[in-house]
Amino acid sequence: AQKVTQAQTEISVVEKEDVTLDCVYETRDTTYYLFWYKQPPSGELVFLIRRNSFDEQNEISGRYSWNFQKSTSSFNFTITASQVVDSAVYFCALSLNTGFQKLVFGTGTRLLVSP
């Protein structure tokens, strides 16, 4: 069975601090996709990134970066120089290559960035 674990329930930081959100996944499939979504207080989940299982290159997008390591089944997300607008719940998710979009989500990590 597939599973996504986000062990950090809530993280509080002060603005400009760097913060890493952890994500560990479980699957026996060799082809899969990993995602991060952001859920601000308004409620809608916003897509941040997608990674396929054959692409272990780390990615940087502005203040966001992602570290994908198959050896440890982890797909961690780092925000550099955090800002108050980064306050949200962040979800890691896994999708199998079944020709069908069926995301398995983690329980989410709530990030609070204070001024």
Next chain:
Amino acid sequence: ETGVTQTPRHLVMGMTNKKSLKCEQHLGHNAMYWYKQSAKKPLELMFVYNFKEQTENNSVPSRFSPECPNSSHLFLHLHTLQPEDSALYLCASSQGQGAAGELFFGEGSRLTVL
């Protein structure tokens, strides 16, 4: 119009009421989804529709009845609900159903069952 619109945003109902949640997407996508988000639990996929046809029912109780009249509209009809059904119900859409597809979510309908 924003991408995925859900109404109502908040709903309070008794266990004997019948109500419906509505979702509309303006993105030209062909696949639509209902997810349930309960406190301290992962988002749960409920239903998937592709080109109006239901392709997934994730063992959802029959008191939840989905309807997809066309690729742009999705409803969730509710009847005889239980208090544990109180949750945020999120609608999403995607272009195609491929596993790599990005989902676009609405802001959700917050349901409280008394």
